[in-house]
Amino acid sequence: MLISTALVMLMTPALALFYGGLVRSKNVLSIIMQSFIALGVITLIWLLYGYSLAFSPSILSIGGYGLIGSLDWAGVRNVGMAPHAVYCPTVPHRLFMLYQCMFAIITPALISGAFAERMKFKTYLVFVVLWATLVYCPVAHWVWSENGWLRKIGSLDFAGGTVVHMTSGFTALAAAIMVGPRRGFPRQAFIPHNLVLTLLGVGLLWMGWFGFNGGSAIGSGQLAVVAFLATHCAAAGGALSWTCYDWLLKDRPTLLGAGSGAVAGLVAVTPASGFVGPLSGFAIGVAAGVLCAYVVTWRARRGIDDALDAFGVHGVGGTLGALLTGVFASAYLNPAIAGNEGLIHGGFRLLIVQFLAVIVTLVYTLVVSWVILKVLDLTMGLRVAHDDEEMGLDLTQHGEAAYSS
Helix, strand or coil: CHHHHHHHHHHHHHHHHHHHHHCCHHHHHHHHHHHHHHHHHHHHHHHHHHHHHHHCCEEEEECCEEEEECCCCHHHCCCCCCCECCCECCCCHHHHHHHHHHHHHHHHHHHCCCCCCCECHHHHHHHHHHHHHHHHHHHHHHHHCCCEHHHHCCCCCCCCHHHHHHHHHHHHHHHHHHHCCCCCCCCCCCCCCCHHHHHHHHHHHHHHHHHHHHHHHCCCCHHHHHHHHHHHHHHHHHHHHHHHHHHHHHCCCCHHHHHHHHHHHHHHHCCCCCCCCHHHHHHHHHHHHHHHHHHHHHHHHCCCCCCCCHHHHHHHHHHHHHHHHHHHCCCCCCHHHCCCCCHHHCCCHHHHHHHHHHHHHHHHHHHHHHHHHHHHHHHCCCECCHHHHHHCHHHHHHCCCCCCC
């Protein structure tokens, strides 16, 4: 678990590299900073009250179906070295808390790709605090808390398809619309300034995802192997299918397509990874590569400037993965879900429950995120000035330049 925690922590700077290569050279440091600062901001929130809201016994529930945690574990009070019977029966509770902190850190960082090159940094900081409190923590409680209402009705999310990727992806869609497109979009081509940097980020994300999904087994036994193998196969399937999609539509394979496909596959297998075998994982990755590639193209035609495709990859990929969990989940691989298997194993109820979880997560995320963004726009302003955007956010927001010439 210590290694898995470190691997998930590595994913945030890996995301910074991935995003950093995709923006123009005048905005590299700004997008990297938006990822990196989440390590500080979310860690503080998580220690003070975030973990308690997400995982402590529910303070608000309906008929025993929990909606939000209490503050009993605020300041990591009552979170000690003894294992927790439900969350982490074989590792210290405090280690589980830190592991979940890494998930909470990367989730708002994912959103930053939607408004890359045009959002005020100070507004972003306030947004991260509000969003983690009002969106991430409640949804995490529903899905992962021992008496969260989605968990209790049988919804499955092994490592964060709904909690991490759907929430960040659909918030990204709301943010891209609210902030508005970059100057010159869609007439101007915004060319990634360094795809080598991006691919380094992809490679590190791929590696970190083994801790993200494999570590969610909360142990190093057979279940971790199931998740580890499905994760790798999905990434491979996504990389191949997006590459083929580009080859067919653009007459040539692209490095960006291969990297984006790998990430799409990793996103989609996240909720399913502890419940599916390697072939199912590969199929999930293939489906994600094709669907996400299509949505990215569709989004651009609709004039929505989700600059780094956070919605197309994470929102769509997370939704697809959550639904396909309801198709492929196997009790043979994970006996804990006996009687709650996927469609191809004779279960139909799980698919219905997964669909409900998707709809609820989507609607709640869009509504609350839109309200947060609207309030911030009216009070602080979301977008930098026109001249600042033209000069680049590295200089105007941070007083630094990534390159000397």
